[in-house]
Amino acid sequence: MSKLLLILHILAVVVGxxxxMVASSMFPSVLRRAQAGSDPAAARGAxxxxxxxxxxxAAVSIAVPVFGFGLASMHGGLGKPxxxxxxxxxxxxxGVLVFLLPAQQGALDALGGASAEGALAGSAGAATAPAAAPAAPGRLAMLAGVFNLLWVVVAVLMVYRP
Structure with missing residues (x-):
C-alpha cells in the first residue's frame, strides 16, 4: 500500500x-505581448x-498533499522537521496560488477576454464584486516565481530529507 501511495503522490505532483508551474510562468510573457498589441485576439486566447x-x-493538485499526508501517517513521520x-x-x-489565480483572471478580464464563466455570470444579472485593478505582468511573474520556488524547495526537502 505504501508503494501505491508513493506512486500516486509522485503522479499527482507531475500531473497536477x-x-x-509551467502555465503560470508562461502567462506573464503572453500578457506582455497582448498588452503590446501584437495579435491581441490570439494572445487573449492563449x-x-x-x-x-x-x-x-490547481484543483487536481490538491491530491498532492492528500497522498503526502497518507504516506507520512503510514510511516509515522508527521513530526519530522x-x-x-x-x-x-x-x-x-x-496561499500564493490564492492570489495568483484571481490576478490572472483580472488581467484577462482587463484585456476583454473574460472567461465563459464570467460572461455567463454577468449576463445572468447577478451582482458581482467590483473588478480589481488588473495585475501587471511583473507582479504575475513574481507570484509564479515564488510559487515555483516554494515547490522546488519542497521537492529538495522530499529527496534530501535533512
Whole structure:
C-alpha cells in the first residue's frame, strides 16, 4: 500500500503541479505581448487557455498533499522537521496560488477576454464584486516565481530529507 501511495503522490505532483508551474510562468510573457498589441485576439486566447490550465490543474493538485499526508501517517513521520517544513511551504504555495489565480483572471478580464464563466455570470444579472485593478505582468511573474520556488524547495526537502 505504501508503494501505491508513493506512486500516486509522485503522479499527482507531475500531473497536477507541473502544468500549473509551467502555465503560470508562461502567462506573464503572453500578457506582455497582448498588452503590446501584437495579435491581441490570439494572445487573449492563449491567456484564456493558460489561465484555465492553472485553475483546473490547481484543483487536481490538491491530491498532492492528500497522498503526502497518507504516506507520512503510514510511516509515522508527521513530526519530522523536514516534513513539517514541507507542509508549511506547501501551505504557503497554496496561499500564493490564492492570489495568483484571481490576478490572472483580472488581467484577462482587463484585456476583454473574460472567461465563459464570467460572461455567463454577468449576463445572468447577478451582482458581482467590483473588478480589481488588473495585475501587471511583473507582479504575475513574481507570484509564479515564488510559487515555483516554494515547490522546488519542497521537492529538495522530499529527496534530501535533512
Amino acid at each position: 503541479l507541473g502544468p500549473v 491567456l484564456g487557455v493558460l489561465g484555465r490550465i492553472c485553475r483546473v490543474y 523536514w516534513l513539517v517544513a514541507s507542509i508549511v511551504l506547501t501551505v504557503l504555495a497554496a
